[in-house]
Amino acid sequence: MATPKKIAAKILYGRRYDHVPQPQQVYLRPGERHIRRTLGALRDLRSRTMSLEDYRARVPLGEIEEFISCPLCGDSRQRPMYRPRDAKKGWEYQVVKCPSCGFLYRNPNIRPERLGDLYATGYSGFLSGAYARQRQRRYRVVMDAVGPAFADGDGRRLLDFGCGNGLFLQLAEQRGFSAYGVDLSPDSLAEARQRLTSAQVFHGSPTDVDEIAAGGFDVITMWSVLAHLPRPVADLSMLRSLLSDDGVLVILTVNGGSLHLAGLGSAWGGFTRNHLMFYSRDTLPRLLAAAGFEAAGLVPFYGDEVAAGESSLTPDEQRLLRRRVDSTDYGAMLVAVGFATDAAVDRWGGQVPDVRRLASPEQARR
Ligand SMILES: [Zn+2]
Secondary structure (H helix, E strand, O other), X not given: OOOHHHHHHHHHHOOOOOOOOHHHHHHHOOOHHHHHHHHHHHHHHHOOOEOHHHHHHHOOOOOOEEOOOOOOOXXXXXXXXXXXXXXXXXXXXXXXXXXXXXXXXXXXXXXXXXXXXXXXXXXXXXXXXXXXXXXXXXXXHHHHHHOHHHHOOOOOEEXXXXXXXXXXXXHHHHOOOEEEEEEOOHHXXXXXXXXXXXXXXXXOOHHHOHHHHOOOEEEEEEXXXXXXXXXXHHHHHHHHHHEEEEEEEEEEEEXXXXXXXXXXXXXXXXXXXXXXEEEOOOHHHHHHHHOOOOEEEEEXXXXXXXHOOOOOOOHHHHHHHHHHHHHOOOOOEEEEEEEOOHHHHHHHHHHOOEEEEOOOHHHHHO
């Protein structure tokens, strides 16, 4: 459909960028990143800060929902920002921005004890062969970018938190890891058990399973899981306790600080039905600090095709894309590495481009 935005783009750019996949156009079309940043800043200016009491009075509360304060810094004040909805599928929710730390989260959020309601049935129904290949390509791209931690499993312990139907665990067992997974969806786990040979998967929390609760993990992964968690500090603290001192947590999640969100607002693709929290380059390291990690690294995400060497862009365009991703938002997805201690940075941090030391929760309070 010829929307006003599409007509404006046609007038500005002609057909010059038609061969560029839509998610990458924002980085290549001249000026577009500045326009999007400006749109995002204007939206920030228009939103008004209010007390949680005022906010409660004007926003409806669903049966499995609860109002919350900022999960990262505790500020209870609310700045309503977005209202994603899908009229056809019949869902809608509110997203607020914390006026203190800038964290974006759904409020009301889902009550943790009702989280299983979202995944009880039918969650794995959309898997196709092409989808599986694309997913596994993405896992490989991220593993290659993070580097040595994934290079050779060599019997080291790996836990995939929110393993779904086991597509990543299949790669992990092929690379020689002693691999485990947990998930909330019984349907997905049944599928995972058919796919896997040595990796073991369980329903529920890691602390419910003796083999996993024993800890000592070298690598823990969260592939598109973090945005679904209503108690991220508690969950990541638990995962930190399962890591060895030189262990790493690798996270892939939608980038709530991206130019895509700045341009699209409530229509942004990261606002899916079951997403609860939206991290950025600033707020994800805060979460890792609050969970007791000593350092965090961020890895720019250039898109699966570019990273896998399968892009239709010219070499010059790819160089420009990489430069602009590096200098703007780090990409549509956020890839982060949480290092349990400095020993983990020494052992696995060599290839991660942007590693920063984190203040402990005690230091941050001072
Ligand atoms: Zn906050």
